[in-house]
Amino acid sequence: MADVAFRLAAPSRRLTSGAVAGALVLASAYLLPPLVGSTYLFEAILLPFLALSLAGLGLNLLTGYAGQLSLGSAAFMAVGAYAAFNFDLRVPGLPFVGSLILGGLSAAAVGLAFGLPSLRLRGFYLAVSTLAAQFFVQWALNKFDWFSNGSASGVVRAPDIVLAGHVIDGPVERYLFALTVVVAATLFAVRLANSQTGRNFIAVRDNETAARIVGVPVLRTKLVAFAVSSFIIGVAGALWSFAYLRTIEPAGFNLDRSFQILFIVIIGGLASIRGAFFGAALIVVLPLALSRLGQAAFGGAFDSGVLELSQRVLLGALIIAFLIAEPKGLVALADRARARALRPFLKPPYGG
Amino acid sequence: MTIKHWLRAAAVASVALTSAAALADEQYFPLQSYRVGPYAAGGTGFFGGFIDYLNLINTRDGGVNGVKLTWSEGETQYEVERGVEVYERLKNNPGVAAWNPLSVGIAYAMIDRITKDKVPLITINHGRTDSTDGRVFPYVFPLLLNPYSETSGIVNYLAGREGGIEKLKGKKIVVLYHGSPYGKETIPIYDLLAKQFGFEVQQIEVPHPGNEQQAQWLTIRRAKPDYVVLRGWGVMNPVALKTAQKTGFPADHIVGNVWSNSEEDVRPAGDAAKGYVAITTQASGADYPVVQEIIKTVYDANKGNLQDKARIGSVYHNLGIVNGILNVEAIRIAQAKFGKRTLTGDEVRWGFENLRLDEARVAALGAKGLFHSINVTCANHEGDGRVTFQQWDGQKWKVVSDWIAPDWKLLRPIIEKSAAQYAVEHKIEPRDCAREEAADSVRKASAE
Numbered sequence: 001m002a003d004v005a006f007r008l009a010a011p012s013r014r015l016t017s018g019a020v021a022g023a024l025v026l027a028s029a030y031l032l033p034p035l036v037g038s039t040y041l042f043e044a045i046l047l048p049f050l051a052l053s054l055a056g057l058g059l060n061l062l063t064g065y066a067g068q069l070s071l072g073s074a075a076f077m078a079v080g081a082y083a084a085f086n087f088d089l090r091v092p093g094l095p096f097v098g099s100l101i102l103g104g105l106s107a108a109a110v111g112l113a114f115g116l117p118s119l120r121l122r123g124f125y126l127a128v129s130t131l132a133a134q135f136f137v138q139w140a141l142n143k144f145d146w147f148s149n150g151s152a153s154g155v156v157r158a159p160d161i162v163l164a165g166h167v168i169d170g171p172v173e174r175y176l177f178a179l180t181v182v183v184a185a186t187l188f189a190v191r192l193a194n195s196q197t198g199r200n201f202i203a204v205r206d207n208e209t210a211a212r213i214v215g216v217p218v219l220r221t222k223l224v225a226f227a228v229s230s231f232i233i234g235v236a237g238a239l240w241s242f243a244y245l246r247t248i249e250p251a252g253f254n255l256d257r258s259f260q261i262l263f264i265v266i267i268g269g270l271a272s273i274r275g276a277f278f279g280a281a282l283i284v285v286l287p288l289a290l291s292r293l294g295q296a297a298f299g300g301a302f303d304s305g306v307l308e309l310s311q312r313v314l315l316g317a318l319i320i321a322f323l324i325a326e327p328k329g330l331v332a333l334a335d336r337a338r339a340r341a342l343r344p345f346l347k348p349p350y351g352g
Numbered sequence: 353m354t355i356k357h358w359l360r361a362a363a364v365a366s367v368a369l370t371s372a373a374a375l376a377d378e379q380y381f382p383l384q385s386y387r388v389g390p391y392a393a394g395g396t397g398f399f400g401g402f403i404d405y406l407n408l409i410n411t412r413d414g415g416v417n418g419v420k421l422t423w424s425e426g427e428t429q430y431e432v433e434r435g436v437e438v439y440e441r442l443k444n445n446p447g448v449a450a451w452n453p454l455s456v457g458i459a460y461a462m463i464d465r466i467t468k469d470k471v472p473l474i475t476i477n478h479g480r481t482d483s484t485d486g487r488v489f490p491y492v493f494p495l496l497l498n499p500y501s502e503t504s505g506i507v508n509y510l511a512g513r514e515g516g517i518e519k520l521k522g523k524k525i526v527v528l529y530h531g532s533p534y535g536k537e538t539i540p541i542y543d544l545l546a547k548q549f550g551f552e553v554q555q556i557e558v559p560h561p562g563n564e565q566q567a568q569w570l571t572i573r574r575a576k577p578d579y580v581v582l583r584g585w586g587v588m589n590p591v592a593l594k595t596a597q598k599t600g601f602p603a604d605h606i607v608g609n610v611w612s613n614s615e616e617d618v619r620p621a622g623d624a625a626k627g628y629v630a631i632t633t634q635a636s637g638a639d640y641p642v643v644q645e646i647i648k649t650v651y652d653a654n655k656g657n658l659q660d661k662a663r664i665g666s667v668y669h670n671l672g673i674v675n676g677i678l679n680v681e682a683i684r685i686a687q688a689k690f691g692k693r694t695l696t697g698d699e700v701r702w703g704f705e706n707l708r709l710d711e712a713r714v715a716a717l718g719a720k721g722l723f724h725s726i727n728v729t730c731a732n733h734e735g736d737g738r739v740t741f742q743q744w745d746g747q748k749w750k751v752v753s754d755w756i757a758p759d760w761k762l763l764r765p766i767i768e769k770s771a772a773q774y775a776v777e778h779k780i781e782p783r784d785c786a787r788e789e790a791a792d793s794v795r796k797a798s799a800e
Contacts, residue, residue, distance in 0.1 A: 040444075044437040139559070142531055152481070152540055153533035155460045157778070245432055247461040249533055252432050288437070291427075304427035308388045 029179055034172050042171035043244075049284045050178045051240040056264035056276030057189055058232030063262070064271035065193060066225035067205025068118050069126055072111075072133030073233050074257035079137060080107040080234025081241035081248050082147050088159055089149055096161050100181070100238050107234020108227040110137070115226025119219055122208075134255055141250040148248070155249040158242045168243075178243040185232050190273055192228065201225055202271070233261075263315065267322055269329025278330035282318075287311050377694055379416065379683055381406065381423040382442035384453040389429035390561065390586055393616040394668050398454055399425070400657040401672020402679075405642075407650045407657075409680055416683050417692040422447075432457045443469060447694040450474050450679055450704070456534050459492075466491050471697030472682075472704050476675050477502075477610050477633055481537065485771035486705065486733040487782040491697075493704050495678055496633045496726060496737030497758075499537045500767065502610050504758035505739040506631055507545050510579055510607065512753070521550035526572050528592060529583040531559040534611070538583065541766070548762070562588025569599040582608045582630075589617035590625070597624035604629060604743070614667040618744045626746045631739050634674045634723045636749045638665030641718030642673060667749070674723050681717070682707045705730050724755040730785035736760060 033046060059073050084103030087094060094102075114133040118126050141147050141154065148156045161168035161177060168177050192198050200221040203211035212218050241248040260283060268279025290311055294302035326332055383402070386395035406421045415421055424445070426438030435458030439451070443465075450472040453459055459475045463483075466473045472491050475483070479494035486493075497505070510525070511517040527542050529535040539555055546553035554575055556568050562584065569592075572580060580601065582592050589612045596606060608617065608630030615636070618625035638647065643665050650656050651664065663669055686695050686703025695703070707728040709717070714725055728735035738755035775782055 040440045043440040048433060139531075142533075142536070143557075145536070153456060153537040155457060155533045157460060157463060159777070245436060245461050246464055247432065247457070249432065249457050249460065251457060251532060304385075304387045304425075307427065308429070 026183065030176070033175065037172075039171045042175045045284060045288070046175055047171070047178060047244040048240075049280050050175070050182050051236050051244050052261065052264060052283060053277045053280040054182050054185055054236035054239060055233050055261045056268060056280050057186060057273065058229045058236060059261050060265045060268075060270065060272065060276050061189060061192070061201070061232065062225050062229035063265055064269075064275070065198060065205065066201035066222065066229075068115075068222060068225060069123060070130040070226075070229070071127050071255070071258050071262065072114060072130035072137075073261040074253040074255065075114075075133045075137035076107045076111050076230040076233040077237025077240060077257065078141060078250060078253035079110045079230075080104055080237035081253070082141060083107065083234070084238040084242065085156060085158065085248055086147065086149070096163060100235060100242075103238045104231040104235040107237065108231040111226045111230020111233075112223055115223055115230075118222045118226065131255075134258055138250050138253065155247060158246045158248055161242055174243045178239050181235065181239060185235060186273060189232065193273065197221070197224060205271075263319060266319060267329055269331030270327070272329070272331040274334075275329050275331045278334065282330065286315070290314065377415075377418065378420045378422045378447050379449045379694055379700075380445050380447040381421065381449055381679070382438070382445065382451060383423050383425045384428045384435050384438045384442075384451070384455075384458060385425045386428050386430045386455075388427065389431075391430045393586075393614070394611075395430070395454065396658070397614070397616075397663060397666055397668025398672040398675070400663075401669040401674075402452065402676045403657040403672075404646050404650050404669075405673045405676025405680070407655055408642075408646050409676075411649050411653070411655075412645065416680055417687055419683070419687070419692065419694060421680070428453065428455065428458060430455050430457070432461050436461055439465060443471075448697055449683060449695070449700050450697070452476070452675060452679070454478075456480070456537075463489070463492060466697075469697065470701070472701045474675070474679065474704075476678070477671065478534070482767050482770035482774060484732060484734040484767050485782075486730050487785055488771040488775045488780055489733065490783060491701055493728070493733045495704075495707075495728070495733075495735055496674075496723070497610060497739065498734050498767075500541045500763045501734060501737070501758035501760065502631060502739070503538045503541045503545065504760075504763060505756055506581055506607055506609065507549065508756050508759065509631070509739075509741050509753060511549070512756070517549055522552070523579070524552045524554070524575065524577040525579045525581060526575060526577040527553060527555040527581045527583060528565075528568060528572070529555060529557055530562060530585045530588055531557045532585065534585060535583055541763075542581075544766070558584070558588055558592070560588075561586060563591050565591055565595045569595045569601070572596075572601060573599045578605065580606045582606055582612045584608070584612040584617070590620035593618065593621035593624045593628060597621075603627040607631065607741075610739075613742065613749075615663075615749075616666075616668070623746070625744050628744045629741050629752065630744075630749075632667060632742055632749075633737050633739055634667070634670045635721055635740060635751055636665060636667045636670055636742065640665075640670075640720070640722045642677070642722065643670070645718060646673065670722060674719070677717055677719060677723075678704075678707065678709075678726065681709060704728055705733070707735065730783070730788055 033041060055073055055077060059070065062068050062070055080103040083106035084099045087099040087102045088096065114130060117129040121129055145154060148154045168174055200216045203216045204218055204221050208218055264276060264279035264283050267282055269275030291307050294307055322329055383399055385399040386392060406423060409416060410421055426442060428435040428438055435453055435455060439462060448471050451462060451466060452474045456478055459473060459479055462473055472493055474493050474495055476495045477497045479498060481498045481500045483489040483492035483494055484498050511520050514520055542553050542555060556571060558565055558568055582589060584592055593603060596603060603625060604627035606628055610631055613630035613632050618628060647664060651661060658664060682703035683700060685706050686699050690699045705728055707726060709726050711725050714720055724738035726735040726737055738757055740751055740755050741753040742749040743752045
């Protein structure tokens with residue numbers, strides 16, 4: 001009983017210190033880059049980072065919390081992007097935020113449909129069935145040019161983001177917009193993870209039979225996980241297309257992207273909100289840093305072929321290393337580093 | 353003096369400083385190249401040829417009228433987000449002349465950005481068809497051949513083989529296309545030309561990457577078409593030729609499009625490719641004077657960009673050389689108007705819009721027979737490129753047709769309609785080309 005009381009009390013204490021840290025991160029995210037950043041920082045690092053973080057966050061709810069492995073993330077991103085485009089195009093007077101939410105809802109609907117097999121399939125088999133989503137969505141977007149408004153090539157230029165009559169223009173404004181969306185989605189995810197539904201996710205992940213016995217509605221929980229996760233991933237897809245690339249093409253949402261998002265979750269930390277951000281930061285920055293370092297160290301000998309190979313080798317090694325040595329990902333490393341740094345100041349651990 | 357004035361003065365000063373720094377008189381090409389990944393064959397050949405030509409101009413002529421050409425590369429792997437990253441990384445280098453990503457996807461993502469930065473974007477032989485209309489797309493140039501012209505060129509060639517456009521009536525053509533944005537771009541125009549000339553067209557998709565085509569070729573066998581047009585990319589091409597051989601379809605009745613026309617497309621197919629015909633805007637081979645000069649000046653000095661010298665004069669390499677010629681000549685033409693110095697992107701844009709190379713000028717550039725001619729205007733950013741057809745004899749490509757003109761008159765209204773729709777969607781006010789050209793000629797007359 002005491003154990004239960006402790007567990008219930010702990011989150012609230014962590015929440016307060018976490019809330020302070022969160023507020024600090026948030027304030028610096030809103031204030032610092034616009035003051036010091038170049039367009040390169042926004043266009044090549046921060047915007048893809050935000051979109052991928054959000055996608056990672058969505059997948060983490062499904063895979064990290066609810067334990068359902070999915071390889072269809074890129075497909076849900078594509079659905080979100082194309083649906084937002086079509087709502088923006090075909091519903092006159094709909095504000096962009098409306099298109100964004102409807103895009104997310106469309107992704108949620110598709111996610112729900114492809115989540116149905118999860119009622120019967122688990123683990124590896126489920127991953128294979130979500131692969132079907134990946135192939136089907138890309139095929140459908142290629143096949144029916146209605147989705148791209150008759151654009152012969154299937155690629156469309158993303159329309160401008162308009163908020164209350166103001167056109168979101170320039171990298172800084174697009175960054176602030178994307179940041180706001182990501183913050184809202186993250187708050188939602190934090191609330192969800194700490195709610196009864198979030199605990200149901202974890203119960204289903206840890207032991208489905210036991211969860212069923214204690215009265216967790218397993219089927220509903222799985223479907224909710226798929227829907228919520230796909231919603232967030234769909235919004236991430238819309239951000240990817242509208243705020244970052246400003247073009248929408250099916251080829252950008254291929255299987256490689258799905259794997260990329262899965263790697264973000266694994267490296268960042270399963271079942272952790274912050275993990276998605278850590279993982280995305282690593283995935284976005286690693287290749288750029290590697291190419292700069294390689295160029296500086298080896299000059300011309302470090303050509304694109306070597307770079308590509310070294311990226312793959314390093315990423316693969318990282319994934320294996322994390323899976324073996326630290327399955328909780330970068331988040332656990334960061335927590336340990338923080339604890340070590342703070343130890344001198346917090347002498348009596350948890351007040352004895 | 354208000355703060356605004358101070359800011360403006362500071363801005364003017366900083367502009368003056370940067371232009372002083374750029375006074376070294378260099379013109380810079382940011383290259384979004386791809387040398388690894390599934391499309392490396394195209395990337396290494398094309399960017400190799402482009403760099404080889406820039407090298408030739410620097411070594412032989414000391415640059416364009418004394419302005420040195422410089423470049424640096426960023427790897428895109430043909431992926432959009434990598435292309436955008438490279439764009440953002442390289443765009444702040446001084447003296448950017450033009451962008452040449454050689455990728456439809458990357459080009460689409462750049463249209464907004466380059467229009468704002470006022471730097472031309474070159475999509476030679478590919479790109480968005482309606483960007484031909486320079487009134488709506490002032491900075492985008494699908495030079496030589498857009499996808500619709502390519503389609504019309506192929507149909508005109510087939511008409512020639514049948515003995516006249518009216519003989520196409522009742523014939524049956526199958527288009528085997530790559531299941532990608534690039535592959536789909538020409539679906540409506542084939543349908544339209546079929547209606548126009550009374551032939552029957554059946555368009556069959558090959559899903560990316562296309563290494564399994566049994567089902568498609570069985571359909572083709574049942575359809576018994578007179579010709580198959582191969583609109584492929586990468587591994588799809590040799591597989592198509594091999595599967596055609598297996599199903600007994602004659603290779604000389606397969607016509608490849610402009611991205612199915614390289615040595616890398618036919619060599620892996622071995623015997624099955626013998627007799628296969630493909631369209632091209634630039635002939636292959638190393639006999640042309642400009643290619644010979646590149647061998648002499650660049651490769652013999654060990655500065656060549658291709659690792660495998662056997663690829664000199666291959667289709668992609670020659671395309672890169674032609675692309676180099678067009679970029680360099682646009683700079684030269686713009687220099688004649690603006691002065692022999694580092695030009696801004698907007699000035700180079702003017703150069704492209706006045707890029708007129710007739711057959712005599714092409715011959716003077718050492719490229720007679722390599723490509724025909726180009727005639728870009730403010731309203732026509734494609735420039736009426738001609739096409740020719742080459743046949744693979746098992747060892748090399750042999751030109752088997754004259755220079756054929758696509759049916760521009762037929763295509764122009766479709767392009768204008770699509771561009772007008774784009775202008776409405778994106779709230780673009782089309783330029784008045786007649787007025788701009790008149791202003792240009794007045795300025796020229798008063799200068800003389």
